[in-house]
Amino acid sequence: MGNLLQENMFAGHAIAAAGSVAVASSLTHPLDTLKTLLQVGAGSTQQLGIAQVVERVRLVSGVSGLYSGFGLSTLGMISGIGARFGIYEIITAFYKDGREDNYVYVSEALLAGIAAGAIESVMLTPFELLKLRRQVSASRFKTSISHKAMQESTPLISKLLPGYTPDIKAWNSTVGLLSTLSPKHPDMVGALKQYPWMLTGSGRPPLASDVKGPFNIISLEGWSALWKGLRPGIARDCVFGGVFFSVWQFFHIAMLNWKALDINPPPRSIDEAGPVTPLASSLAAGFSGTVAAAASHSFDTAKSRSQCIVTPKPSPCCLERDKLPAVHRHGEEAS
DSSP, X not given: OHHHHHHOHHHHHHHHHHHHHHHHHHHHHHHHHXXXXXXXXXXXXXXXXXXXXXXXXHHHHOGGGGGTTHHHHHHHHXXXXXXXXXXXXXXXHHHHTTOSSOOOOHHHHXXXXXXXXXXXXXXXXXXXXXXXXXXXXXXXXXXXOOOHHHHHHOHHHHHHSTTOOOOHHHHXXXXXXXXXXXXXXXXXXXXXXXXXXXXXXXXXXXXXXXXXXXXXXXXHHOGGXXXXXXXXXXXXHHHXXXXXXXXXXXXXXXXXXXXXXXXXXXXXXXXXXXXXXXXXXXXXXXXXXXXXXXXXXXHHHHHHHHHTSOOOOOOHHHHHHHHSOHHHHHHHHHO
């Protein structure tokens, strides 16, 4: 390992960064779980408290429930943070090219941070979706009811909604309501196929805690569901990246200028002032992250809530109907 770090600086930095992200994720993931549950569980008339959420998770899945989705969170943070700082360094390298002083202005750091945040969001969104579904499932009581006979009698559900078992009580209630309708509809079965969630018995899609695996998400919602919440995610990460890097660059330049006041003779450029202390740099980064998190939190809430909604993909029957000529469809409706 030591030879690798000496011979290849890039590999050494990559390993150090991955280890740092893993340690940071292990320390902050329980807080992230509580934040997510507070965001998706609060309503307009009811606000949940941290104590309520902690007690609910403890009853449902124990203390280990606070670490639901930890592996996905770590992988996402490694790729996302790597993209954020990598893109930022590439853009700022173009800014600094040809300059006598080796630093960027605050406005340039703002623009580079916005661009880096957009790339980070695209890479991070699938991991955050899978992580959020597991975090939500950690606070929901699971029911174990056998629906084998129900699935055998309704094979259409398995085709349209693979991996999902209907509620037999809700199904019987739906069948009872439909039995009172007039049987003169030209294609009652075809009409129901256009709304596959009606076949579950409740008329509503399953909860996010029931669709948490990647294969279940793809089969029920489609490939595009992995990037659900991308638009609020881009807004969140662009705001966070821009504010974080610009505020940090402002404090970094201010600390270098303050340090240069004690140097005699005064340095000709800010680079000659030397690096700031690790403690001062860490405090500046922490304050910058706090400001950036406060500025982007509303977008983070919007992304969490959008990813918690299961949206059905169009059924094959509905797609085939949409491909019919418009005249043909109008003729069926008229009949």
